[in-house]
Amino acid sequence: MKIETKCLHSGYAPKNTEPRVMPIVQSTTYVFDSTEDIGAVFDDPTKALIYSRFANPTVMAVEEKIAALESGAAAMCTSSGQAATLLSLLNVLKCGDSFISTTHIYGGTMNLFAFTLKKMGIECIFADPSASKGDILKAFKPNTKAVFGETLANPQLSVLDIEKFAAAAHEKGVPLIVDNTFATPILCRPIEFGADVVVHSTSKYMDGHALQVGGVIVDSGKFDWANGNFPDFTEPDESYHGISYTGTYGKLAYILKARMQLMRDFGAYPSAHSAFLLNLGLETLPVRMKQYCENAQIVAEYFAASDKIDAVVYPGLKDGANYALARKYLSGPSGIITIFVKGGKANAVKFMDSLKLASNEVHVCDIRTCVLHPASATHRQLTSGQLKAAGISDAQIRFSVGLENVEDILEDIAQALREI
Ligand SMILES: *Cc1c(COP(=O)(O)O)cnc(C)c1O
Numbered sequence: 172m173k174i175e176t177k178c179l180h181s182g183y184a185p186k187n188t189e190p191r192v193m194p195i196v197q198s199t200t201y202v203f204d205s206t207e208d209i210g211a212v213f214d215d216p217t218k219a220l221i222y223s224r225f226a227n228p229t230v231m232a233v234e235e236k237i238a239a240l241e242s243g244a245a246a247m248c249t250s251s252g253q254a255a256t257l258l259s260l261l262n263v264l265k266c267g268d269s270f271i272s273t274t275h276i277y278g279g280t281m282n283l284f285a286f287t288l289k290k291m292g293i294e295c296i297f298a299d300p301s302a303s304k305g306d307i308l309k310a311f312k313p314n315t316k317a318v319f320g321e322t323l324a325n326p327q328l329s330v331l332d333i334e335k336f337a338a339a340a341h342e343k344g345v346p347l348i349v350d351n352t353f354a355t356p357i358l359c360r361p362i363e364f365g366a367d368v369v370v371h372s373t374s375k376y377m378d379g380h381a382l383q384v385g386g387v388i389v390d391s392g393k394f395d396w397a398n399g400n401f402p403d404f405t406e407p408d409e410s411y412h413g414i415s416y417t418g419t420y421g422k423l424a425y426i427l428k429a430r431m432q433l434m435r436d437f438g439a440y441p442s443a444h445s446a447f448l449l450n451l452g453l454e455t456l457p458v459r460m461k462q463y464c465e466n467a468q469i470v471a472e473y474f475a476a477s478d479k480i481d482a483v484v485y486p487g488l489k490d491g492a493n494y495a496l497a498r499k500y501l502s503g504p505s506g507i508i509t510i511f512v513k514g515g516k517a518n519a520v521k522f523m524d525s526l527k528l529a530s531n532e533v534h535v536c537d538i539r540t541c542v543l544h545p546a547s548a549t550h551r552q553l554t555s556g557q558l559k560a561a562g563i564s565d566a567q568i569r570f571s572v573g574l575e576n577v578e579d580i581l582e583d584i585a586q587a588l589r590e591i
Contacts, residue, residue: 244392252372337365
């Protein structure tokens, strides 16, 4: 199936007389004929469902769909994008380990990496996204167990050179984990370029309608966890009656370990109703992404022509720094534009507060046009040094183009620019 067809048909295929629409199985638990039957499922949890803290039929249908969209082997949904990022890393790292991340990452991810994981004894080594493969290799320490980056960085909009980071990671025998939130599998499938694990905040384009927070981890099924660097995958797990994940589950070792250990213990699983709503978003994702790209290209060119704007970053602009990488990795530049307003913070804020149609909100990739000032919101907790490394300035606005008629969006921008 092509991707548009997968968005509608993967994950749920009703049989004779079953409901056309994926049903919501709103149940915490599942019944068994006997105690012995329950015991057997505890021996191998892939045999049946036990409890909705780590598996539910509605959520699993959506997981199967997202795995298909990302060209992955399997997926696990989480209650937020943050939970997806955290669990994707904790599945391979423990206290005393380190990992490499590019500096161009979402503000919440930056907090998680620079502060919270540090308190847990996990060190993040930051690397510039434009670093050469040689420099990335030099950043490795003996305890470095993963590499992390964002396909289309929030909010810098730099495009990750996935093949470069994958090559460096694989040379050291560790996985590349890619946050593909802004691109979505419609615009980029990182696994096809060598990523081993993909994470998403489904709260953004996938949900699409600003209805609910969610996340997902997709396992490519391709990484060799038995290469000697990951004994937790090969050695018996004493918390699971001595199971070896690679020995028992082969290609699905990563995602089943994440579900059986981490989801079991941390319980950041979405509800069936959340999965149902996410599925509605996924069904129309291809048509929406196409229109976002079309609207945003027009808006980006409008900003680029304005004398009130210092700079515009949008992967669809031909003279932009990211154009070549965008052409290689993305089938469209998405709906998010970063602008730098002349006159710094005062003018940036004046412009934002003068917008009438576009709303000022802590969200992005909404179906409605919205704006955010990263330095005073998502990246507010960062030090000035971290802001500089992350490429965030006071004059910067993240402009998330919606699906309104683009002429209405331009008219709103024009009147707000006049207020500066
Ligand atoms: C929003 C976002 C996250 C965090 O996702 P939540 O669903 O808000 O927890 C992670 N990565 C990126 C790129 C994001 O935009």
